[in-house]
Amino acid sequence: MSIQPDRRSRKRLATREGISDVATRLFKERGFDRVTVDEIAAAADVGRMTVFNHFPRKEDMFFDRDEEIRETLRGTVRQRDPRTSPIEALRLLAHRLVEEQSPYVEFSTASQGFIETIEGSETLKARARAIRDEIAQVVTVALTEGAGREPADPAAHLAANLLLATWTVAYIQAHQTFRQSRDTAKAKAAFLAMVDKGTIGLKAAMAGTPYA
């Protein structure tokens, strides 16, 4: 029979990526709210229901990568050097991501399109905020389970949200810097400077907890 036993999943993945690729292109070209699901289906040459089969929400075609981010944050907290605090480990992660040219923090012309597409749509902004909250929840759980505390620990909840607030603002400000200077190095420096500033505050707020 077939040499590849999972042709089925490959086809499904191809369909999925075909849809999200064409949708993302259209969103960047014309703005999220000026593209209908019907148009996406036509452009991707699939039925409308196939689109909703793969992506329950229209926004999901655009944000198709957030599971990776969660995994990275979880792994950073879990697999850190035990002599390093979780908060410090996350600060170092930010520096490593920038150094390694991770696509999440590249601040280039390409990523400008991404940010600007989000900024251009209330729906996408809302989804971005929801994802941010979901990530904060992941970080909360990672912090508490490493410290042998309840997942409802208020300090962890606060720490995770302060962290995400810092990273979000740093990310937006770095893009702002890039937009003005067209200088990736400068934008990266701005990003890391703000992450470090936020981390100072976060450590001060978490003094006396296992997170700082």
Place this chain on the structure above:
Amino acid sequence: MSIQPDRRSRKRLATREGISDVATRLFKERGFDRVTVDEIAAAADVGRMTVFNHFPRKEDMFFDRDEEIRETLRGTVRQRDPRTSPIEALRLLAHRLVEEQSPYVEFSTASQGFIETIEGSETLKARARAIRDEIAQVVTVALTEGAGREPADPAAHLAANLLLATWTVAYIQAHQTFRQSRDTAKAKAAFLAMVDKGTIGLKAAMAGTPYA
């Protein structure tokens, strides 16, 4: 020509409040997503288009108070004792609101319904997050204009978002505390303790700026 009629605006306000009252009641009873705009219009005895005339979004009938909050925060930063830093003034505001039994931070059985209605609906949660971001923007502007800086000052942007993150988590955690203990005093103490903790971090992060 009309200068300022009175009956007219009073009637309009009455229509508006009639809609938002009946809508809020229905949302709390049955959940936001299980009430349609048509039902609200019928229950408030107005036409469907009248509802959308007053409230462009369904969520606006529920969140009908956020302008007050903005004004309070703006005023607190603007009209503070010049010897008090903006961040400290906002911390004191939190304490004053609790002391004065402000409905925003009352942590009673009544306010439980409010929180739980929000938690029960993705749409309401999304709107709550959007309002939080709008308020952060207001605080950013208030901070910068008091310090003679550009409204785009990254430090102010960070400060405002850390502040809102702290208050939001403190608010949620205080409600959690109330839910478990049914003890308003305990919930208020939890709220203020976390606001104070966050403020310590915020001041540390803002060291060297005019905001701390």
Place this chain on the structure above:
DNA sequence: TTCCAATATGTACTAAGTACATAATTTGTG
């Protein structure tokens, strides 16, 4: 082949929100 299960797609519907037109009401002015 033949059957099963995963996948793609069609049909019909609900409900929010928008555009635009019209009716009803309030109010200033002659």
Place this chain on the structure above:
DNA sequence: CACAAATTATGTACTTAGTACATATTGGAA
């Protein structure tokens, strides 16, 4: 008071996202 102008309420028709459910199609195994 009557009437014109503006404001407010409402109706009609439409668009679009999203859901429920049925059907068709396709890959893989026996």
